[in-house]
Amino acid sequence: MAKPRDDQRIDLLQGTLDMLVLRTLQWGPQHGHGIGQAIRAQSDDLLRVETGSLYPALHRLEKRGWLKAEWGVSEANQRAKYYHLTAAGKAQLSRERDRWSQLVGAIGRIMNPAGSE
Amino acid sequence: MRPDDHDFDEEIRGHLAIGIQERIDRGFSPEAARLAALREFGYLPATRDEMRRVWHSRWLDAMSALGQDMRVALRSLRHAKGLVITVVITLALGIGANAAIFSVVRGVLLRPLVNRDEARLIYIRQSAPGLGADNLTFSVPEIADLKSRVTSLAAFGDFSTVSFTLIGIGEPRVIQAGVVGGSFFEVMGLRPVLGRLLTEGDDGPAAAGVAVLTHRFWTTSLNSDPAVIGKSITLGPRTATIVGVLEPSVPYPADTEIIANIVTSPHHLGATMVTGRTHRMTELFARLAPGATLEQARAELGSIHAAMVSAHPDSYSAKAGMQITATPLRDQITSPARTILLLLLAAAGVVFIIACSNVANLILARSVRREGELAVRAALGASRGALRRTLLAESLVLCGAGAVLGVILARPLVAIVASFAARFSVRALEVAVDGSVLWVGAGLAMAAAVVLAYVPRLPSTDGPASLAATGVRLTPATSRRLRLLATAQIALSFVLLAGAGMLVAALINLQAAGTGLEMRQVLALDVPAPLGEYGARVVDFYQELARRVGELPGVEAVAVGNFVPWRDAGSFGPAVPFAVEGYTPADGEESQRGRLRIVSPRFFDVLNVPLVAGRQFTEDDRRGSELVVIVSQTLAQRLFPNGEALNRKMWWTDPYFGKQPLPRRIVGIVADVDDENVVRAPAMMVYHPFQQLGVAGRVFVRTGGDPYALVPAVKRVVREMSPNQPVERPATLEDVRAEVLTPDRLNAFVISGFAGMALLISVVGVAGVLAFSVSARIREFGVRLAIGSSPRSLLVGVLSEGAVIVAIGVAAGAVGGYAFAGLAAAFLSQVQLPGALPLAAAAALMLGAAVLASLIPAARASRVDVLQALRSE
Numbered sequence: 001m002a003k004p005r006d007d008q009r010i011d012l013l014q015g016t017l018d019m020l021v022l023r024t025l026q027w028g029p030q031h032g033h034g035i036g037q038a039i040r041a042q043s044d045d046l047l048r049v050e051t052g053s054l055y056p057a058l059h060r061l062e063k064r065g066w067l068k069a070e071w072g073v074s075e076a077n078q079r080a081k082y083y084h085l086t087a088a089g090k091a092q093l094s095r096e097r098d099r100w101s102q103l104v105g106a107i108g109r110i111m112n113p114a115g116s117e
Numbered sequence: 118m119r120p121d122d123h124d125f126d127e128e129i130r131g132h133l134a135i136g137i138q139e140r141i142d143r144g145f146s147p148e149a150a151r152l153a154a155l156r157e158f159g160y161l162p163a164t165r166d167e168m169r170r171v172w173h174s175r176w177l178d179a180m181s182a183l184g185q186d187m188r189v190a191l192r193s194l195r196h197a198k199g200l201v202i203t204v205v206i207t208l209a210l211g212i213g214a215n216a217a218i219f220s221v222v223r224g225v226l227l228r229p230l231v232n233r234d235e236a237r238l239i240y241i242r243q244s245a246p247g248l249g250a251d252n253l254t255f256s257v258p259e260i261a262d263l264k265s266r267v268t269s270l271a272a273f274g275d276f277s278t279v280s281f282t283l284i285g286i287g288e289p290r291v292i293q294a295g296v297v298g299g300s301f302f303e304v305m306g307l308r309p310v311l312g313r314l315l316t317e318g319d320d321g322p323a324a325a326g327v328a329v330l331t332h333r334f335w336t337t338s339l340n341s342d343p344a345v346i347g348k349s350i351t352l353g354p355r356t357a358t359i360v361g362v363l364e365p366s367v368p369y370p371a372d373t374e375i376i377a378n379i380v381t382s383p384h385h386l387g388a389t390m391v392t393g394r395t396h397r398m399t400e401l402f403a404r405l406a407p408g409a410t411l412e413q414a415r416a417e418l419g420s421i422h423a424a425m426v427s428a429h430p431d432s433y434s435a436k437a438g439m440q441i442t443a444t445p446l447r448d449q450i451t452s453p454a455r456t457i458l459l460l461l462l463a464a465a466g467v468v469f470i471i472a473c474s475n476v477a478n479l480i481l482a483r484s485v486r487r488e489g490e491l492a493v494r495a496a497l498g499a500s501r502g503a504l505r506r507t508l509l510a511e512s513l514v515l516c517g518a519g520a521v522l523g524v525i526l527a528r529p530l531v532a533i534v535a536s537f538a539a540r541f542s543v544r545a546l547e548v549a550v551d552g553s554v555l556w557v558g559a560g561l562a563m564a565a566a567v568v569l570a571y572v573p574r575l576p577s578t579d580g581p582a583s584l585a586a587t588g589v590r591l592t593p594a595t596s597r598r599l600r601l602l603a604t605a606q607i608a609l610s611f612v613l614l615a616g617a618g619m620l621v622a623a624l625i626n627l628q629a630a631g632t633g634l635e636m637r638q639v640l641a642l643d644v645p646a647p648l649g650e651y652g653a654r655v656v657d658f659y660q661e662l663a664r665r666v667g668e669l670p671g672v673e674a675v676a677v678g679n680f681v682p683w684r685d686a687g688s689f690g691p692a693v694p695f696a697v698e699g700y701t702p703a704d705g706e707e708s709q710r711g712r713l714r715i716v717s718p719r720f721f722d723v724l725n726v727p728l729v730a731g732r733q734f735t736e737d738d739r740r741g742s743e744l745v746v747i748v749s750q751t752l753a754q755r756l757f758p759n760g761e762a763l764n765r766k767m768w769w770t771d772p773y774f775g776k777q778p779l780p781r782r783i784v785g786i787v788a789d790v791d792d793e794n795v796v797r798a799p800a801m802m803v804y805h806p807f808q809q810l811g812v813a814g815r816v817f818v819r820t821g822g823d824p825y826a827l828v829p830a831v832k833r834v835v836r837e838m839s840p841n842q843p844v845e846r847p848a849t850l851e852d853v854r855a856e857v858l859t860p861d862r863l864n865a866f867v868i869s870g871f872a873g874m875a876l877l878i879s880v881v882g883v884a885g886v887l888a889f890s891v892s893a894r895i896r897e898f899g900v901r902l903a904i905g906s907s908p909r910s911l912l913v914g915v916l917s918e919g920a921v922i923v924a925i926g927v928a929a930g931a932v933g934g935y936a937f938a939g940l941a942a943a944f945l946s947q948v949q950l951p952g953a954l955p956l957a958a959a960a961a962l963m964l965g966a967a968v969l970a971s972l973i974p975a976a977r978a979s980r981v982d983v984l985q986a987l988r989s990e
Binding site: 031032033034050051052055056059060063069071074076078079080081 | 120124127128129131132134135136138139142157158159160163164167168170171172
């Protein structure tokens with residue numbers, strides 16, 4: 001798998017980072033570094049989350065009650081903060097997923113109007 | 118749970134550790150792995166800050182830092198007690214004075230009246246600019262004319278003040294009572310706290326006499342006794358039943374004890390009152406009709422009044438130029454106090470500016486001493502914001518303490534200022550310290566603190582030069598700033614001082630002005646005519662009274678009259694027109710007007726008024742004998758410059774004195790006595806013998822001893838003759854005049870207080886600047902002493918530095934003051950410029966005080982220990 005060149009990387013849309021974080025944590029508790037890596041891997045290296053955005057986002061979500069954090073130990077035996085979804089976080093994820101599909105649908109209809117093809 | 122700073126650090130460290138381990142696993146060297154992980158992370162503190170920002174708001178951070186700084190400030194200020202005391206007291210004076218004045222201004226000028234819907238309540242005034250009469254009030258026929266035609270006013274209320282002898286509540290005494298029509302309380306929008314108020318049902322000559330007590334009278338004199346309702350009282354010749362108590366409200370137009378219906382006053386039912394168009398004694402209030410504006414009402418009143426004037430040319434002379442005006446009641450009530458209160462507010466503001474600039478000077482001096490400390494902090498990476506915050510914390514502590522003390526001070530100050538303002542507006546009686554004082558105090562302190570924090574300049578962060586500073590270094594720029602502020606204080610204080618000097622000079626002039634009367638040994642008393650006695654019986658009463666009082670030990674002479682000089686001023690209306698045989702007014706000249714006075718024989722002896730020509734009144738000038746008068750010298754000379762006034766006949770031409778003129782022969786001419794004005798002016802006086810008019814009410818007793826010692830004896834004599842007879846307001850003429858001068862004295866006193874405060878603060882400021890400049894130049898003085906300067910020359914040098922500051926300040930104050938007065942004169946007619954004498958006195962006082970205060974730092978300069986000074990750096 002060839003790495004995409006830098007100019008092929010996509011800047012995250014405002015607000016989508018929160019959704020991606022919630023989605024990533026659906027598979028289970030993870031620390032900040034792991035979340036960043038997961039998003040990168042899942043997007044085939046297209047999306048790279050800056051730590052400068054990721055950590056404030058994690059704390060923002062925690063403050064709103066969608067995530068909960070606990071200190072734990074990583075596979076390599078390092079102390080790290082593990083985040084997991086709360087019930088409210090799961091509800092929020094499904095709301096964001098709906099909104100996202102609506103958005104994608106709407107943008108798709110604008111970019112490819114029915115009948116123009 | 119909210120994560121703390123440690124959590125953020127740990128989390129970041131964990132992230133980096135995982136990243137490094139991952140790279141080592143992929144084959145990086147540990148060093149390369151560390152660098153790569155760090156590079157990937159980006160700027161670490163920024164991320165950490167962002168994480169913090171999620172949990173802590175920026176504002177909270179700033180506040181906690183400021184709190185930290187304030188604790189530091191408290192600790193460091195503990196070592197500068199002198200500074201703290203000076204700053205706190207200076208600010209407390211400035212803030213306290215402002216808070217007090219502001220409370221009074223708010224209470225008197227801004228607060229709405231309690232009257233229902235007070236914005237639609239107006240006061241109607243009739244004036245005659247041509248006669249110099251501001252407020253003529255209205256006559257009953259005039260009110261009837263207005264009532265019947267005006268449509269923009271929904272209802273009228275009328276109020277007139279009458280003196281009654283009140284029997285039935287407390288001691289028999291003469292009171293001022295309001296006499297009102299039934300619509301008065303409805304128009305005023307006032308409610309009773311007990312019983313009922315007067316209504317239309319109480320109007321007319323057939324109604325029963327009823328009266329309402331004012332709240333003040335009920336609470337202060339009657340202990341709020343509810344049993345007073347239904348009580349019967351005697352008001353002069355009539356009786357009335359007390360039916361209610363009025364709610365607390367501004368007593369306007371007169372502060373009376375009771376308010377009664379028309380029927381209680383026989384005068385109000387008489388022909389003079391009901392039909393006399395020029396018999397004006399009623400004040401008029403009205404409520405705007407729904408939808409009508411004040412402008413509409415003014416216009417309508419103006420045109421109806423003009424029509425009324427042209428319909429009755431005999432009652433309205435063209436020269437009088439009668440006018441009608443309508444003002445909202447609140448403006449009418451507050452207008453006398455407005456000028457003086459705004460003046461006080463300005464004075465308090467100036468004192469506050471002086472206080473602030475003085476404190477700024479002290480803080481500036483302190484910050485120069487701290488320059489080294491601030492420079493070190495700047496070099497260690499403290500941002501300019503952090504340094505500012507340090508300064509702000511310190512000035513907040515200082516100003517906060519000043520504000521607390523100022524607000525405590527404000528309470529007694531409000532009492533003083535309110536009692537002062539009560540001379541001008543009855544509303545001031547209700548003023549109390551309220552929450553607004555706290556807000557004003559806090560606001561002023563905050564303003565001062567912020568200003569003060571920005572006065573000192575921060576050390577420049579470029580280069581280590583500023584770090585080298587060890588002792589106190591006074592740069593020319595700082596020195597200029599200090600001097601500039603001190604000069605500004607002197608200039609402002611000088612303006613206040615000159616203003617106070619002007620008032621004091623005017624007061625001294627007033628007090629020293631001659632009156633042409635015996636002042637100290639004459640006791641004046643109010644003894645109204647006994648109830649139900651008229652004409653000859655009244656004359657008998659006063660003659661017997663004078664005879665019996667004259668027999669008391671120590672009494673030299675007794676006279677009766679109708680007018681206590683100055684105290685009764687204005688109560689007998691404007692001067693009355695008259696004519697004299699042999700004197701023809703020039704074409705278009707208004708007829709002469711004189712003041713009608715009634716006196717007994719010996720009146721002029723008792724008051725020591727010299728007889729210029731002719732004779733005095735005697736016991737033979739009685740009812741039935743030839744009608745005679747005595748006139749004042751000015752009247753005689755103005756009408757007959759060649760001195761032929763004696764034995765001519767004069768008569769009053771006002772219709773009030775009857776259609777047929779009653780000629781009276783001028784039998785005497787006496788020296789002028791101006792009994793209306795405290796500043797003596799030529800007076801047109803016409804004295805009548807009291808036996809011919811049968812009216813008196815005032816008794817004058819001349820004694821060789823202490824006049825007040827006679828009061829009980831005189832009271833006893835009067836009570837023996839008539840048990841229910843009031844005897845009131847005994848006072849020597851000197852004290853009567855002093856009482857009339859009280860507002861002037863209070864004006865001078867309060868403004869002088871402000872000026873004194875300003876003087877003190879600014880002189881301390883000058884001394885402070887000198888002290889600082891001396892302490893910064895210790896080494897210089899040491900060198901000068903070492904090379905042979907005399908201590909004396911150093912002392913004179915420092916003193917002259919102070920004198921220069923004051924001289925420049927005084928000059929700037931004089932120029933600025935005149936410019937401001939010129940500006941103010943364009944808007945206010947009453948602005949006067951001080952004469953040369955008070956100005957010079959103020960300048961001399963300023964200079965003297967400043968030189969005295971400069972002596973302390975100057976003495977210090979002259980006593981510098983040479984060796985120590987040279988070793989000090």
